[in-house]
Amino acid sequence: MTSTTLSAKKKNQTLGVFQWQLRRSMGLSAVYASILLLAYPVVTLFALFMPRDEYYLSLTKEEQLSRTVRQLSAMTDGITLAVGASLMLLFALIFTVWNFGYLHRKQQIDLFHAMPISRGAMFWGKYLSGCLCLYAPVVLAFLLQWIVMLCFGVLTQSLFLSALKVLAILLLMTCAVFSFTVLIAVCSGSTLDTMASIALISISYPVLIFIGGSVIYNTIPGLSELFMPLELVCAFSPPAAAYLATASHSLDGVFSVGTGFWLWWVTMAVLLTLFALFLYCRRKSESAESTVSYGPVKLAIRVLSSGTGGMLFGYLVYLATQNHLYYLWGTAIASLLAYVVTELVYTKTLRRLHRHLIPYGGVLLIFALFTAFVSFGFFGLDTYLPKADEVECVDISYNHGTAYPTNVRAYSADKKLSTSEDWWDYSKALLPAFYSQEKVNQAIELNKTLIEAAREEQYPYTMGQNKISYDLASWTCYLNYYPGESGSFTRCYCLHDAQSNASFQKALSILRELYSDEEYLNGLFPINAIETIDAVHLMNPEDYTAERTKLLSALKDEGGFRRKLESALYNDLKAQIDRDIQDPFDSEKEWADTNTSFYEETFYSLNYASQVSFTPKGGVFGGKAAAGKELKLASDCAMEIRKDEFPETFALLEELFEK
Amino acid sequence: MIDIQTLTKKFGSFPALDGISFQIPTGSIFGLVGSNGAGKSTLLRTLAGIYRPDAGAALFDGKAPFENTEVKGELFFISDYPYFPPQSTLEDLRQMFQRFYPNWSDETFDRLCAMFPLERKGKLKDMSKGMQRQAAVIAALSTRPSYFLLDEIFDGLDPVVRQLLKKLIAGEVADRSMTVLIASHNLRELEDFCDSIALLHKGGVLLEKDLDSLRLxxxxxxxxxxxxxxxxxxxxxxxxxxxxxxxxxxxxxxxxxxxxxxxxxxxxxxxxxxxxxxxxxxxxxxxxxxxxxxxxxxxx
CATH class of the missing domain: 3.30.70 (Alpha-Beta Plaits)
Structure with missing residues (x-):
């Protein structure tokens, strides 16, 4: 009975605070609503009233509707990213100060904390009123936008669902951001400290992840791409998550709002709110107007921001000097300066700096530990490889020195050859791959040997050791592991000075063995897509008018010629690869020779046609086995056949044109 | 009765109240004197349930005020610089307080508004310091508190209003046995008003007696x-x-x-x-x- 009465009393208190606070916040909420109404329904109205161009008018009714819906959907996404998310962050901050700013002023705290209202009821009343004031304008703006769309007959189900998702993201992130800013306000002694802390956390955390990821990427051999998952960036930063989530439509493939995102941020919003409540109920009233309310929180923010500032500067120093030692010194000095700046921000004086310097030791210690962890491979990140039985196939591309990639790249630049099935996705290429368990094991063995070679070059690792370089003196090898259905796992080794390295020599011999394997050679694009060759051109650099073409379909024995061509290409490519592996670093001469003779020699060009479908014999396409699939090239491409690079093929083609 | 038992309140390592003890009988007016920084305001804030004591206790009829809405509903604290929400008027104060204080009396509010020369719908922020204190007193007495805690309440009041206020408080004490604790650094303000008095110095009580026995x-x-x-x-x-x-x-x-x-x-x-x-x-x-x-x- 007593408990019921108490509970009812608390509900009444909460309701009282909620209503009182709501009445005082109406003006602010109206300002927020006004801006959102201009941004959503009014802009939509203008967009729908806009005169149509001739192209639009020439479309059918269905096509016009489809085009309008696409435009409105893109417009809503754009407005939400540019205006909705920014305003939400701004007003979350304003309502935090408006509703909880009293915690930072002694006079106000004397009034509110002396009143017969429990801390819990006070918190919920103010928090819920803040939520409502932030939610109502957003919901109203979207509702009016939908009404406008409905009146113009353009509110299709897909447009409604797309806008509903945007609204749901905005509402969820509003709750998370508001809980976060309230939590920081509770932990701060003054409004200025609240602002400073929110700014420091919101900027420092994503920057720290980016710099940390860059340091790891630049240091640990084998990493093929920047170690910076956006999910981690937004996992603990509500403002960053709000922006990324509202921008997810334009970040297709890089960041998406899936079930994990919803679950994570619902949980985080609840946890942030409960943690804010917990600290609010235990907050000392005398913290008002002091430098801090909860010391450890301020300490954590100072350590985070000084560490981030230091590492950012250290990284910039590294980029300018390419020197590991300068990076370390740059970080240490800049983090100290950043720490002094945070001392000024939080205490407004440097008089007690000497007494507050101890936590700076923590910054240095954390940095030293991070550097040590990264130098020793960051918990085995350098040696991690998938197990052989988890790998369906492996493709190994040895990027430098072979004539084959140079040759093909001369036509298709850096993008890989795609097929019409996924013509927009340049990451999907038809690549040679190893499927047999024996070869997969051998590829893993090669990878382990390359790790050893990298360690023999420098261990513990230093910054710059993993710099993927186009320097001709370096040697680069990519290994892509495809574990069945889900994505791929890539390792890339760029060795600069490994010629005398025993492990490197061992790696070359494994590579030679792998590359001389029939499965690999048949998977090379020139052979794998041989069915698509429809013509051979004789190219005379001195007289292009003398260019001659032989159509394969015009040959008497087309099948016999294709078999001969395949065999000649096979032998030439095998010989080339052998040659390159024999002398992996002596490529400048070859490159120079190739270039000087480029404009002088007569050569042949094999045309791989996009109209002809073909069935690859092997290789991997889009992470899946390509063998047996019917594919088409996205566009025509040509392969040069020069006498010194492809002697057997060249002779065959010479013979063809002599006939 | 207010029973203060070895009450300690520290700000960091500084003891603002250092184990003080005394009692204030129900229906009495208790004066608290001391220089600036003696601990008067800290004691009042602790009694009002704003500060949580670090040691000891301050009990109102056996109940601690901190996070106790029942006790807080029976007491009212006017700080040395009373705060009013921006743009608020006396009417706004009425609406705010009547929602939370169980003994709020509209009748008392109306009576007091008529007694003090204040505009009910005038913005409190635009009023003088003395008028603001009068507004705070009107709101406070309308909650009909059993315990009334006042910090430097006579500051900025003209002699007529000061006497009016003393008379009002004395009347409430006589009629409802309201207990009053009033802090001041000015002894002359309290001598014709208090029943008992305590002198605070550096967080401790140097002297605590009723005025009659002191004078006798x-x-x-x-x-x-x-x-x-x-x-x-x-x-x-x-x-x-x-x-x-x-x-x-x-x-x-x-x-x-x-x-x-x-x-x-x-x-x-x-x-x-x-x-x-x-x-x-x-x-x-x-x-x-x-x-x-x-x-x-x-x-x-």
Whole structure:
């Protein structure tokens, strides 16, 4: 009975605070609503009233509707990213100060904390009123936008669902951001400290992840791409998550709002709110107007921001000097300066700096530990490889020195050859791959040997050791592991000075063995897509008018010629690869020779046609086995056949044109 | 009754209240004096449930006020600089307080509004400091508190309003047995108003007594002698706290019963003598000096 009465009393208190606070916040909420109404329904109205161009008018009714819906959907996404998310962050901050700013002023705290209202009821009343004031304008703006769309007959189900998702993201992130800013306000002694802390956390955390990821990427051999998952960036930063989530439509493939995102941020919003409540109920009233309310929180923010500032500067120093030692010194000095700046921000004086310097030791210690962890491979990140039985196939591309990639790249630049099935996705290429368990094991063995070679070059690792370089003196090898259905796992080794390295020599011999394997050679694009060759051109650099073409379909024995061509290409490519592996670093001469003779020699060009479908014999396409699939090239491409690079093929083609 | 038991409140390592203990009977007016930083405001805030004590307790009829809405509903605290929400009026205060204070009385509110020269719909922020305090008092007394905690309430009030306020509070004490705790650094403000008084210094209570017993136990005597007696001889007979001699006139403050002191004085054959009432300040000075303190360093 007593408990019921108490509970009812608390509900009444909460309701009282909620209503009182709501009445005082109406003006602010109206300002927020006004801006959102201009941004959503009014802009939509203008967009729908806009005169149509001739192209639009020439479309059918269905096509016009489809085009309008696409435009409105893109417009809503754009407005939400540019205006909705920014305003939400701004007003979350304003309502935090408006509703909880009293915690930072002694006079106000004397009034509110002396009143017969429990801390819990006070918190919920103010928090819920803040939520409502932030939610109502957003919901109203979207509702009016939908009404406008409905009146113009353009509110299709897909447009409604797309806008509903945007609204749901905005509402969820509003709750998370508001809980976060309230939590920081509770932990701060003054409004200025609240602002400073929110700014420091919101900027420092994503920057720290980016710099940390860059340091790891630049240091640990084998990493093929920047170690910076956006999910981690937004996992603990509500403002960053709000922006990324509202921008997810334009970040297709890089960041998406899936079930994990919803679950994570619902949980985080609840946890942030409960943690804010917990600290609010235990907050000392005398913290008002002091430098801090909860010391450890301020300490954590100072350590985070000084560490981030230091590492950012250290990284910039590294980029300018390419020197590991300068990076370390740059970080240490800049983090100290950043720490002094945070001392000024939080205490407004440097008089007690000497007494507050101890936590700076923590910054240095954390940095030293991070550097040590990264130098020793960051918990085995350098040696991690998938197990052989988890790998369906492996493709190994040895990027430098072979004539084959140079040759093909001369036509298709850096993008890989795609097929019409996924013509927009340049990451999907038809690549040679190893499927047999024996070869997969051998590829893993090669990878382990390359790790050893990298360690023999420098261990513990230093910054710059993993710099993927186009320097001709370096040697680069990519290994892509495809574990069945889900994505791929890539390792890339760029060795600069490994010629005398025993492990490197061992790696070359494994590579030679792998590359001389029939499965690999048949998977090379020139052979794998041989069915698509429809013509051979004789190219005379001195007289292009003398260019001659032989159509394969015009040959008497087309099948016999294709078999001969395949065999000649096979032998030439095998010989080339052998040659390159024999002398992996002596490529400048070859490159120079190739270039000087480029404009002088007569050569042949094999045309791989996009109209002809073909069935690859092997290789991997889009992470899946390509063998047996019917594919088409996205566009025509040509392969040069020069006498010194492809002697057997060249002779065959010479013979063809002599006939 | 307010029972303060070895109450301690620290700000960092600094003890603002250092284990103080005393009791305030129900229906009394208790004065709290002390210089700036003595701990008066900290004590009031702790009693109002704003601060949580670090040790000891402050109990209102056996109940601690911190996070106790039942106790807080029975008390009202007016701080030295009362706060009003921006743009609020007396009417807004009524709406805010009547929602949370169980004993709120519209009748009292209306009566007090009529009594003080204030606009009910005037913006409180635009009012003078004295008028703001009057507004705070109107709101406070309308909650009909059982315990009324006031910090430097007379600051900025003109003499007429000051007397009106004293009269109002005295009336509430008489009618409803309201208990009042009033802090001031000015002893003269409290001497005609309080039943008991405590002197705070550096977080501790130097003295705590009811005013009647303070005044009864000490008196100032002025006497004229043809031949000035030896002071040491006088001190043997009378408990003299301090004295001043000017020619044939001796003025002294003595502790004890008035009749007994005068009987002893007559034995030294003064030509003339009279008993002069002591001001509260003088009583305090005497008491503090007797206790070995230099009062000038304690009370501003």
């Amino acid at each position: 136990g000490i008196l100032r005597v002025q006497a004229v002698f043809r031949e000035m007696p030896e002071i040491s001889a006088l001190k043997e007979k009378i408990s003299i706290v301090n004295f001043e001699r000017t020619g044939s006139v001796l003025s002294f403050v003595a502790r004890g019963n008035e009749e007994e002191i005068l009987a002893e004085l007559k034995a030294f054959e003064p030509q003339f003598y009279e008993v002069i009432p002591l001001s509260l300040e003088e009583v305090f000075i005497s008491e503090m000096e007797a206790a070995g303190y230099d009062i000038n360093n304690i009370v501003s």
